[in-house]
Amino acid sequence: MFRKILNNRYFITFLLLSFIITIWTLKNIYFVYELQLSPHKKFILINSTLFISIIYLSLANFKNKTRLILFGIIYSSFSLLILSDVLYERYYDSILSVYNLSQSNQVFEIFDSIASLTRTKDILYILDIILVLILYKYLNFIELPRLKKHSVVLLIPLLAILITNTLFILKSNYSTQYRVALTGVVSTHIYDVHEYVLKKLESKKYANQKIKELEIHKKFFKEQQTKQTQVAHFGNFKDANLIMIQAESFNNFLVNLKINNQEITPNLNNLIRESNYYNNIFLQIGRGNTSDAEFVANNSLIPVAPSGIYKTYPKNNYLSLANVLKKNGYITSATHGNSPSFWNRQEAYITQGFETFYHIDHKRITKDEIIGMGISDKSIFEQMSKIYKGYNSPFYSFIVTLTHHRPFDLPKKYQKLKLPNEFKGTVTGNYLQSAFYFDSALGDFINILKEEGIWDNSIFVIYGDHYGPVPSDAPEIKKLINITFDQKEMFRVPLVIHHPNQKNGKVISKLGSQLDIYPTLTSLLGIDSPLLQLGESLDTEGEGFVGFQYETTKKSFYTDKYDYVASHDGIFENGVCSHNKTKKIVNNSYCLKGYKRIVKYVEISDFILSNNVALEIITK
Ligand code: GP9
Numbered sequence: 001m002f003r004k005i006l007n008n009r010y011f012i013t014f015l016l017l018s019f020i021i022t023i024w025t026l027k028n029i030y031f032v033y034e035l036q037l038s039p040h041k042k043f044i045l046i047n048s049t050l051f052i053s054i055i056y057l058s059l060a061n062f063k064n065k066t067r068l069i070l071f072g073i074i075y076s077s078f079s080l081l082i083l084s085d086v087l088y089e090r091y092y093d094s095i096l097s098v099y100n101l102s103q104s105n106q107v108f109e110i111f112d113s114i115a116s117l118t119r120t121k122d123i124l125y126i127l128d129i130i131l132v133l134i135l136y137k138y139l140n141f142i143e144l145p146r147l148k149k150h151s152v153v154l155l156i157p158l159l160a161i162l163i164t165n166t167l168f169i170l171k172s173n174y175s176t177q178y179r180v181a182l183t184g185v186v187s188t189h190i191y192d193v194h195e196y197v198l199k200k201l202e203s204k205k206y207a208n209q210k211i212k213e214l215e216i217h218k219k220f221f222k223e224q225q226t227k228q229t230q231v232a233h234f235g236n237f238k239d240a241n242l243i244m245i246q247a248e249s250f251n252n253f254l255v256n257l258k259i260n261n262q263e264i265t266p267n268l269n270n271l272i273r274e275s276n277y278y279n280n281i282f283l284q285i286g287r288g289n290t291s292d293a294e295f296v297a298n299n300s301l302i303p304v305a306p307s308g309i310y311k312t313y314p315k316n317n318y319l320s321l322a323n324v325l326k327k328n329g330y331i332t333s334a335t336h337g338n339s340p341s342f343w344n345r346q347e348a349y350i351t352q353g354f355e356t357f358y359h360i361d362h363k364r365i366t367k368d369e370i371i372g373m374g375i376s377d378k379s380i381f382e383q384m385s386k387i388y389k390g391y392n393s394p395f396y397s398f399i400v401t402l403t404h405h406r407p408f409d410l411p412k413k414y415q416k417l418k419l420p421n422e423f424k425g426t427v428t429g430n431y432l433q434s435a436f437y438f439d440s441a442l443g444d445f446i447n448i449l450k451e452e453g454i455w456d457n458s459i460f461v462i463y464g465d466h467y468g469p470v471p472s473d474a475p476e477i478k479k480l481i482n483i484t485f486d487q488k489e490m491f492r493v494p495l496v497i498h499h500p501n502q503k504n505g506k507v508i509s510k511l512g513s514q515l516d517i518y519p520t521l522t523s524l525l526g527i528d529s530p531l532l533q534l535g536e537s538l539d540t541e542g543e544g545f546v547g548f549q550y551e552t553t554k555k556s557f558y559t560d561k562y563d564y565v566a567s568h569d570g571i572f573e574n575g576v577c578s579h580n581k582t583k584k585i586v587n588n589s590y591c592l593k594g595y596k597r598i599v600k601y602v603e604i605s606d607f608i609l610s611n612n613v614a615l616e617i618i619t620k
């Protein structure tokens with residue numbers, strides 16, 4: 001009897017398929033645990049069963065050898081997809097999306113960054129491929145004639161069940177991590193494709209309906225702008241040059257940090273002593289990381305875009321800082337020492353009003369020193385200072401630095417910081433070493449600007465684009481430099497603004513974000529033409545605020561008094577509201593105002609960006 005069962009081809013097929021399904025299910029569950037969520041095991045098992053059965057049935061009519069090869073390709077591809085999701089999530093706090101397909105050509109450029117996020121245990125995501133292939137090889141020899149005949153008939157309902165099941169369980173306001181925890185990776189991607197198609201179909205209808213909203217938004221932006229005229233020095237620096245540096249991977253904890261009595265950023269610290277230093281500013285990036293930080297600082301809108309603003313809306317009309325200053329007679333330029341096509345900067349800089357883009361292939365830029373992703377910071381600063389000499393009217397120069405980029409590998413000759421032995425070969429050690437390099441490049445740049453007489457006629461701004469270390473570096477950071485690298489420390493970036501002829505420093509602890517950079521500057525420059533700014537001048541009173549659509553659960557926020565951590569299911573009541581000084585959890589009603597504020601900011605940004613109406617709001 002037992003032997004009979006064992007000889008039954010259907011039973012053996014069932015057994016082997018069950019093994020493969022179990023392995024796939026476990027792999028998905030392992031990922032969920034890595035995300036620190038609890039897996040919905042039943043749903044994941046059902047969807048894994050459907051997924052593996054669908055692959056099995058769709059190959060039923062191929063010859064043995066082809067079938068094995070095809071199965072190998074499909075299973076390995078999906079395993080690599082999980083691994084890519086794991087790595088992407090570690091850096092971008094989200095699962096990959098179809099929108100990322102347009103960025104796949106840039107994988108090689110950021111390969112070093114990705115490689116630095118891999119861990120040895122990640123082998124578990126691909127190790128099973130061998131075992132599964134061995135199991136499948138046995139399965140492959142078993143011919144099930146009836147199944148061959150009916151495979152298509154079975155395939156269609158299974159596919160339909162998988163899709164319906166996915167769409168039934170998942171909701172658009174769930175975080176992508178939560179979607180994986182509920183249904184596994186495959187369904188999460190099915191849902192993503194479904195959202196993509198829906199958005200494409202709806203976008204036209206949406207535009208007509210929402211045009212009515214213009215009037216409401218117009219009023220809001222007018223009120224926002226009125227606030228910035230209340231700054232004591234509104235318009236005091238009319239027609240001053242503006243030099244703005246976006247510093248790569250620059251966390252605020254680097255400021256005034258000392259190791260063995262050596263300052264990590266001595267030049268920035270000096271600058272702070274005679275500038276306005278905003279020490280409570282947070283990132284506001286989306287899927288485009290560096291490029292989104294650029295966008296936010298120059299446009300004061302939330303970067304609501306599935307693949308970052310530069311990839312999703314490079315051709316939109318923007319009422320950006322450069323466009324506004326250009327109208328006021330400024331020469332405008334953006335500088336980024338990589339190739340012009342990298343992250344679509346070529347296109348996005350034109351629409352944002354930068355008349356010239358100085359990049360690695362620009363005829364006035366010499367490739368005299370390449371470090372990591374492009375021209376070294378020292379070289380690019382020096383080359384820009386020479387270009388300024390030719391200007392005879394006020395200018396706005398926006399420079400995005402590159403050398404201090406993950407994985408923070410600096411050539412030996414530039415490793416000038418003397419670090420204790422225990423820092424050797426650590427992420428923290430490399431991070432500090434490369435920050436020190438950036439700081440010395442900055443110091444040289446400031447000296448040149450002073451020598452050339454540009455300094456006193458310029459507003460000089462520097463801010464960090466986003467974090468350098470990632471959460472898994474937190475224990476090492478604690479051990480080596482005794483800094484608690486929690487979410488706030490991770491998201492906090494420095495912002496320093498030096499006014500022309502400013503001699504006295506001022507530390508301003510108002511809570512703000514990269515959204516507030518543009519309004520703070522237009523206030524100093526006394527721009528009174530209508531503007532579109534969600535942020536507020538950081539030199540005004542008022543409740544500090546930063547809300548998030550990316551990087552953490554959507555609609556989480558910090559205010560001066562309360563922090564709100566939104567839940568993965570997107571339901572307001574399920575989030576956690578706490579008093580940020582006492583850390584005591586309070587009733588969610590205290591966080592309702594902030595919640596409404598971030599919901600509104602995201603809605604307005606999405607409306608303006610997806611309908612491309614930045615100019616209409618102002619003119620109509
Ligand atoms: C945008 C792209 C992404 O410039 O470089 O930013 P990163 O995460 O590499 O800093």
Ligand code: MN
Nearest residue numbers: 248249290465
């Ligand atoms: Mn960056």
